[in-house]
Amino acid sequence: MTPSIGLVERLTREIVQTIRAENLQPGQTLPSAKVLAERFEVTVPTVREALRRLEATGSVELMHGSGTYVREAINRRILDNPHYVPVDLAAAIELLDARVAIEPGIAELAAQIQSAEAVASMESALDNALQVETAVPAGHFHVELARASGNRALHEMLVSLLAIHSRTQQAARTTYDRLRDHDEHADILDAIKRGDGFEAAHRTRKHLEAIKTVVLADWADDPQTDDAANKEAEQ
């Protein structure tokens, strides 16, 4: 039924199934390439090609001299393209538009769920943002908000959007006021804690639209050099 699928692809699936069968958790190591090669009766280069596939999707990480480690993304459905080359500001705006489209719904779900620990995570994220120069990953308020929705697909989508956004030039240039950001997050969280889904959604939308406005304003003040931007836009 699967007549002509390559050996590497089959091997990749077998490795994934092995990880799941042996219940290997993120952080744990896989057997060495040599051992895997013997177990699946292939050679080391073939195993390495399979591992490179898994590496590209963040399912594993190959660490020189140390070993091959299972990574979180093995449990993710939605990923960001690690080979995507970010370009223009229009793409950054597009990402913000996407967030405007989906995050209000996420906030509404979070308000309905009302998980205690999720609320705690969001409060924690609220504090962290004021102190550490927290990057995009975990601990980010919007990520915790998405986690609080209880829907892993939505959570993974938002993580992906933010990961892509962080690779954009505009990410660093955006100068959204730290305190204002904090206050608006607090307002959203407040609505969630009250279980007011409608208000949480509304505040989230306004918050993101405000960010978008700032980004656009920054752009107007100091338009970037968009050599590669035009080529991307016309396609």
Place this chain on the structure above:
Amino acid sequence: MTPSIGLVERLTREIVQTIRAENLQPGQTLPSAKVLAERFEVTVPTVREALRRLEATGSVELMHGSGTYVREAINRRILDNPHYVPVDLAAAIELLDARVAIEPGIAELAAQIQSAEAVASMESALDNALQVETAVPAGHFHVELARASGNRALHEMLVSLLAIHSRTQQAARTTYDRLRDHDEHADILDAIKRGDGFEAAHRTRKHLEAIKTVVLADWADDPQTDDAANKEAEQ
């Protein structure tokens, strides 16, 4: 500045940049592995590892005896995890919930945009669905709807969601009435053509919730064998 990044990862980036620099479009072939090896002054196995990474994310495809082809996903930001092992019905419901959360917003955007060609694509998808046993990919009404939103990130998210859903056992078992599906799609499209974003969003939400109801009903009638399901659920 990039102290200890592997040779393969660097090579992968260089290949992507080469593709973009030479403006290679999906369907076109890359130079042979041997040529790439000489150009970047590495050996063939190293090139192959880099290509396997790109293959895992759908950016390229290696075809035995033919060549290495550029694929559409090289322009995608959001991907579905090709190594994800689908499991239980709960995950399928989660995907539908995610769609309920984001698709109404997409429909609203589509109604605001009102692209003529996008509307044509949706009408085409409407007809196809009644005739061909169209699978998940292009031509699917909901995919065209997402495309009509004008936001590529949203479009890619929906494609990813549907791709994952298609790999679920429940995908085939869902027996949503073909005619009812068509009629509800037509109703959504009708609202979009009128520019009524609110109504388009509302009808989209109702449509997806109805599908969810049917899936749940199917499950109640004929509960599946969920050996692997429980392990996933408790985590």
Place this chain on the structure above:
DNA sequence: CGCACCAAAGTGATTAGATGACTTAAACAC
């Protein structure tokens, strides 16, 4: 005893060359 240094083992990284299998298209025969 405790700490620093060092050596060895394990592992991944990369290279090298060779063989096999598949695809495509050109050359050829009919």
Place this chain on the structure above:
DNA sequence: GTGTTTAAGTCATCTAATCACTTTGGTGCG
């Protein structure tokens, strides 16, 4: 002109070896 055959190009996989990095455990000095 059509069909077959042949040859070249390409990916697929293997074998073998060397290099680089990490970790660990010991060894010896203080």
